[in-house]
Amino acid sequence: MKVSILQFPGTNCEYDTQHAFEDLGAATQIIWHKSDTIPSDTNLLVVAGGFSYGDYLRSGAIAKFSPVMKAVKEYANNGGKILGICNGFQVLTEAGLLPGALKRNDGLHFISKHHHLKVQNNDNVFLKKLNNGDIVNIPIAHHDGNYFIDESGLRELHENNQILLTYTDKHGKMKNPNGSVESIAGICNKEKNIFGLMPHPERAMELLLGSDDGVKMLQGFLES
Amino acid sequence: MKAIINVSLKAGVLDSQGKAVHHALSSLHFDNVSDVRVGKQIILQLNETDKTKAMQDVTIMCEELLANTVIEDYEIELV
Numbered sequence: 010m011k012v013s014i015l016q017f018p019g020t021n022c023e024y025d026t027q028h029a030f031e032d033l034g035a036a037t038q039i040i041w042h043k044s045d046t047i048p049s050d051t052n053l054l055v056v057a058g059g060f061s062y063g064d065y066l067r068s069g070a071i072a073k074f075s076p077v078m079k080a081v082k083e084y085a086n087n088g089g090k091i092l093g094i095c096n097g098f099q100v101l102t103e104a105g106l107l108p109g110a111l112k113r114n115d116g117l118h119f120i121s122k123h124h125h126l127k128v129q130n131n132d133n134v135f136l137k138k139l140n141n142g143d144i145v146n147i148p149i150a151h152h153d154g155n156y157f158i159d160e161s162g163l164r165e166l167h168e169n170n171q172i173l174l175t176y177t178d179k180h181g182k183m184k185n186p187n188g189s190v191e192s193i194a195g196i197c198n199k200e201k202n203i204f205g206l207m208p209h210p211e212r213a214m215e216l217l218l219g220s221d222d223g224v225k226m227l228q229g230f231l232e233s
Numbered sequence: 234m235k236a237i238i239n240v241s242l243k244a245g246v247l248d249s250q251g252k253a254v255h256h257a258l259s260s261l262h263f264d265n266v267s268d269v270r271v272g273k274q275i276i277l278q279l280n281e282t283d284k285t286k287a288m289q290d291v292t293i294m295c296e297e298l299l300a301n302t303v304i305e306d307y308e309i310e311l312v
Contacts, residue, residue, distance in 0.1 A: 067301055074298070103301065110303040112242075115249045157246060157304050188247065 010035040010231050013051040015081070015097070017042045017072045022058035022094065022211065029211040029223065030055075033231055042075040047084045053230045054084060056097030058150075058209060068111060068153045069099030078104060090134065090230065091203045095151055098195070098205035107198055107205045108166070109158035114151070115188025121150040123219055124186055126194050126208060127177045130170040133201045138225040138232075144181050145174075145222035147208040149194075154207040156189035156196075163190060169199050174206060234279050236291045237310045240300045241272030275299055284311055 012030045016023045016039050027037045038048060047054060062071035072078070085091055085106055093101040101107045114120060128136055128143045139145070158166065166172050173195040178184040185192040187207075195206025210223030242248045248270050255269040277294075281287040291309050300307040 066299070070298065070301065102303075110301050112246070112304060113249055115247070117249055117253055155249075159303075188249065 010052050011048065011050045012037045012053045012055060012230075013048055014039050014055045014057050015042065015077060016040065016057065017059070017061035017075060017100075019061045019063055020057050020059035020096070022096075022209065025209075026055050026057045026094070026211045029214045029227060030231075032214060033224070033228060035231055040077060042072070042077045044077050045080055047077075047080045047089070051084070051089065054081065054089060054091045056081075056091065056093040056100050058095030058097055061096055061100060064096075064153070067099075067103065068096060069101075069103040072096075072100045073104040082106065085203055088200070088202055092135065092230070093203075093205040094209055094211065095154075095207055098207055099153060101203060101205045106203050107196060108162050108171075109156055109190075109196070111153050111207070112155040112157050112188075113153050114155050114186070119150075119152040120154070120186055122148065123213075124149045124194075124208065125177050125179045125181075125184070126174040127181050129172045129175055132170055133173070133197055133204070135197070135204045135226060135229050136173060137229050142181065144177065144179060145226070146179075146213065146220040147210055147222055147226075148212045148219070149186065149208045150212075151187070151207050154187045154189065156193045156207070158190055158193075165199075166193075166196060171196050171199065171201075173197055173204065174208070234281060234284070234287060235312045236277040236279055236287065237312060238275040238277070238291065238295060238299055239272055239308045239310075240275065240295075240305050241270050241307075242304055243306050246304050287311055
């Protein structure tokens with residue numbers, strides 16, 4: 010199992026992501042954004058979190074023109090699996106690989122804390138080790154995590170079971186930290202090979218650090 | 234020539250910054266403000282004399298990079 014992790018100038022979660030996947034037994038490789046290929050033995054490509062290009066213009070807006078993104082699109086079109094975490098999610102929406110956009114949080118604050126999430130659809134490789142309705146506790150750390158999609162786009166997400174996770178309280182009742190449409194925290198594409206979420210499962214790998222609920226999420230990819 | 238591009242959130246997309254600024258203006262007792270939208274202005278210095286060509290190019294720039302048309306509208310002024 011080989012996990013390739015993208016690194017742009019300003020990415021800062023690539024080593025956490027590497028540590029998390031290596032802990033689970035995967036081989037990893039960090040791919041600098043100037044590369045024009047994705048290693049052919051890649052089973053999962055992670056677009057890691059951070060502040061690519063300083064979030065200039067819009068979060069993820071400049072990264073989508075990095076040399077590596079052409080290869081990323083080819084890899085995606087060939088059915089390759091991609092996971093975008095936080096800034097990675099923003100990059101994937103900006104690049105048009107996932108629908109919708111991420112706006113400034115409604116409260117205008119940067120939010121950094123653990124948050125409960127409810128599993129909405131587990132019929133995909135990312136969440137297959139969890140059950141629909143399960144509550145997980147995963148850190149969020151973002152300024153632009155306010156997911157927006159228009160009504161017809163939202164209908165499509167529902168029709169194709171593309172909504173992965175929503176923000177809730179620990180009992181599973183909707184609790185929206187940032188103003189996201191329907192409290193959405195993560196989605197996938199229609200073909201279910203591209204996943205994006207604002208919360209950081211790679212930061213929830215050890216009980217000692219508050220939660221190990223991220224293990225079951227990342228493990229899904231290792232068993233496919 | 235110069236291209237002045239104004240980018241703002243689409244009508245119907247909640248503008249939280251605009252709301253916060255509106256609230257602050259109310260605190261200053263400017264009760265005659267009914268709505269605030271906060272956007273950004275991007276100014277390009279163009280090496281181009283043909284206005285039609287400039288407009289075509291800047292429109293593509295907006296569509297591909299300067300605005301995210303999922304949530305934003307843009308207006309271009311050439312001067």
